Amino acid sequence: MLDKTQIAKRIAREVKNGQYINLGIGIPTLVANYIPENLEVVLQSENGLLGIGPFPTEDKIDPDLINAGKQTITMVKGSALFNSADSFAMIRGGHVHLTILGAMEVSENGDISNWKIPGKMVKGMGGAMDLVASAENIIVAMQHCSKDGQSKLLKECSLPITGIKCVKKIVTDLAVLDVLPEGGFKLLERAPGVTVEEIVSKTEGRLLVEGEIPEMVFD
């Protein structure tokens, strides 16, 4: 099984040179730490920044400079600031190449639910609906199952939808899977020590397993 850091490390391998990337709150934020240094990429924060840098040292904290998770941040060289309408113009217009975000559920046709649990949680969708409706590539970071053991990779989402037919890839604590254009999850890799059988048993949606499934390797 992968821990959160390993999920982030695995997703970082999906990043390509020259990409502009939006990272959601939680595990996706950690991905920034593991992007290979030889790649030139730029991180977008939907509250109005291109070029997110590391967290500031104590003496450099600026309350007027935060990311979308409201964390204090810094800017890298070559950053640009803009307003929220311009930020989502950038997102909606397809200029951000890759969105990495968390999910509560993903369906086998790529629908995602991550913003609402009726009667329980009403935090709102924030920028997630805009991001998943717009980016050309969307990767989900999440646990394969809920705390009570239910699969989160479903035939259909049971929770209110954030976006339809948008998720391209999923990295969970157990596996890496593509969402096929024609529907269905395709198993690509398994976590160290996790068997294909376990993944099959914990995936409710249609799962395609072809040939030998390699085990992920981490440094």
Next chain:
Amino acid sequence: MLDKTQIAKRIAREVKNGQYINLGIGIPTLVANYIPENLEVVLQSENGLLGIGPFPTEDKIDPDLINAGKQTITMVKGSALFNSADSFAMIRGGHVHLTILGAMEVSENGDISNWKIPGKMVKGMGGAMDLVASAENIIVAMQHCSKDGQSKLLKECSLPITGIKCVKKIVTDLAVLDVLPEGGFKLLERAPGVTVEEIVSKTEGRLLVEGEIPEMVFD
């Protein structure tokens, strides 16, 4: 009869304190010279400037600073620069209070034609269609008749329309007229030496003449 300078001077009296104003090419541009100095107003140029100043002295000419008529200009203190989309957002959103522009024809219901003579002239509408569709107050500066003596204040425009039911007031070489909300021109003032009869004879559209019509006075 008013000359161009007097038309501009008369229109300048319509300007109110605190207004943001867009001035078209030609006579409207001259209006800026006669706005009373005790009024605080700001001139907008649709190519991206609030706060047009006077023409520059020879040593201050900047090719990167022009008005919508492509004339070299200066900026007053407190100016702001912006792009064309933001400029027309400002216009379309009703933030510019007053538009003064020229016309080839105005109809008695306030339609205006000023952008095209079929088969003869194809310069384009520039920003005029946006301006007349958006500003709350639109004043037209023009000659009362064409060069061949035809009235330019008509029942219906004969040339392609720039905007409908938008002109509120007209200042010509002969008269000042309101366009009534219910339709028709209402004669307000006549140029020095011009009789009501002459104005009546040179106005094709419905003209309302009530009581004594004062003669304009200029310093």
Next chain:
Amino acid sequence: MITKTVTNAAEAVKDVVSDSVLMFGGFGLCGIPENCIQALLQKDLTGLTCISNNAGVDDFGIGLMLKKRMVKKMISSYVGENAEFERQLLSGELEVDLIPQGTLAERIRAGGAGIPAFFTPAGVGTEVADGKEIREFDGKIYLMEKGLRADFAFVKAWKGDTAGNLIFKGTARNFNPMMATAGKITIAEVEELVPAGQLDPNHIHTPGIYVQRIFQGVDYEKRIEQRTVSKG
């Protein structure tokens, strides 16, 4: 130039009445109009509709207005940091209209820009699409969304001049510039107010045409929600 200066927040908000529609700039607690919110709290207002990306926290920002029960309805994209908010919502005391963040930003821009409606892909296939017009362009499905305006827009800038021109700092810009365009009356509070002519016209984020009143604010707390540091 047209002078927009007022003396302080109390004077700036003096004609805000109950049942008004208000916009508040800010993202989380970053770039919120702290002085105007404090001045509104001093007034006896109820039935307000507040348009703001977030709803503050329990003891700061718009959260204080919620606690005082001044707010009838919130229009926001994310309200996750506010327990009182969640309580009022679940109990039905508070109406909430949750809108995708980009749609909210664009609706406000459209409202200020005289665009009554536009199409966006955000929310297609979700409950956000309920009751909205759906249309296909070039093979992709979109929703029609409408422009938003407010009776009063409250924005917070870094620097401003007496003509109402504004410059924001860092990510404290966020929703402030669009909201400035969408208020029938826009009230700007700034950290530093300078005479017209001192700001570079090329650096201005919000032209003064959008601002009806401006004042230099006092005692900014600028509370940080997630203080994250690195060892350096």
Next chain:
Amino acid sequence: MITKTVTNAAEAVKDVVSDSVLMFGGFGLCGIPENCIQALLQKDLTGLTCISNNAGVDDFGIGLMLKKRMVKKMISSYVGENAEFERQLLSGELEVDLIPQGTLAERIRAGGAGIPAFFTPAGVGTEVADGKEIREFDGKIYLMEKGLRADFAFVKAWKGDTAGNLIFKGTARNFNPMMATAGKITIAEVEELVPAGQLDPNHIHTPGIYVQRIFQGVDYEKRIEQRTVSKG
């Protein structure tokens, strides 16, 4: 940061082919991409669709491309300074789509912002409305207009950095920022190119995300159309 630098205009335009849709920033001759236009003139191109507020003058700017018969269609708001243009138009050699200036600007912004269509009052009741959807919102009539994109967008900025961030000067900004967002490939020429990190992130008009190629231009003529002076 992602480096966008190319050596010169010739390299920047090397993959532009005949029958492409091109956008050119500028208002009149102010803020036009002079170097890219010169480089395009060196290529053997025909059938181009050019989106530009104006069409240059007979012997400068896009006017030179018209003279060389490279252009099949112009999409503009005002073309009044160009006799060759008028001749080609009246003779039917050139297609022209005249669009209200604000609609043109907004259509380009919409194209870059992923908004397929929006409503505007400009052109209602005129021939611009022919064939377009008409709709009433709150008692006022609007036209539906669609977003515009281009294969290549050519923009001219004052300063730029290697990450593609741009700062414009004066009213030379005009259509350049929107067009930068709407090109599948956006090529920026700048008067001064600096390393990433030298421009204040708060002063940037066009974030580098929109720019695929950038180079420092040479020999700017910046021709003035209406040289007007006061006695001082």
